[in-house]
Amino acid sequence: MLAGGAWLVWAQFGLPWIRLVDHRVVKAPLMTLNWKEFSAELEMHRDSEGNQWTRFVRFSAECPICSGKIELLPGKPEHRLPLVGRCAESPHAHVYSFDRTQLTGYYIGPKLQMKS
Template sequence: MSSLDLKGKRLSLFLAFIMLPFVVFFLILFSPIILTLFPMFANVAGGFIFWGILYIAVMVGFFGFLYRVVDKRVAMAPDWMILTSREYWLLEYRREMDKDGDYSHRRIALVLYSGDCPVCNGSVQIARGGFHFPGRLVGRCAESPVEHVFSFDHISKVGRPLR
């Protein structure tokens, strides 16, 4: 398992990386007001809006998983992170404790979960919920991925049949 501690400078860089597309979005959103207050920027506004929209699209396309990790505390790792693997890897936003048992910081960990199907003893892998379970990660049996579907809780490591 691989992980990245988010504390100190790394936390600051991570938060800046997460927040920068929001800043660009709000600058684009308020560009009419900004141009009214500062008309000297009118000649560069079109280029800024074009490149800003392109920047946001690229950031969401390639790094949108970071928003899901922070929001839901678990997300599927993007394909470009795990090019050599056939398994479905996850990114978890874990809480770390210090030696006294108090909250210390958060860590992004690359993890792989698998299990045995209680119905047919096939292999169960974590996958996106798709159309039937939108916004969820579910366990799907390799032998019957449509019928043998299980809930997934990355905290308790326990799933229940969804069908």
């Protein structure tokens, strides 16, 4: 019980901040979000004067394949990237990389079949 509680505190308050330094962008811990928010990201951002900011952001895009909504989600288990863009309509087929600084990404899902 105690160990489980300690793990929960660590997973919600400790780990995301350590990952943030490494990955620059992580999923925001659920406890830091408003109850109406389901998903958001924490981003370490450096402005033009070189000041570091940590901010809440929400990245989303329209899926170019099916025009569903793409959100950032963990890349595991099938991708090496910590965060990937996953389409709400097809989260395991329509998968995209994400470049935080350029706000771009490319398709990294399973090989596309050409319709004949």
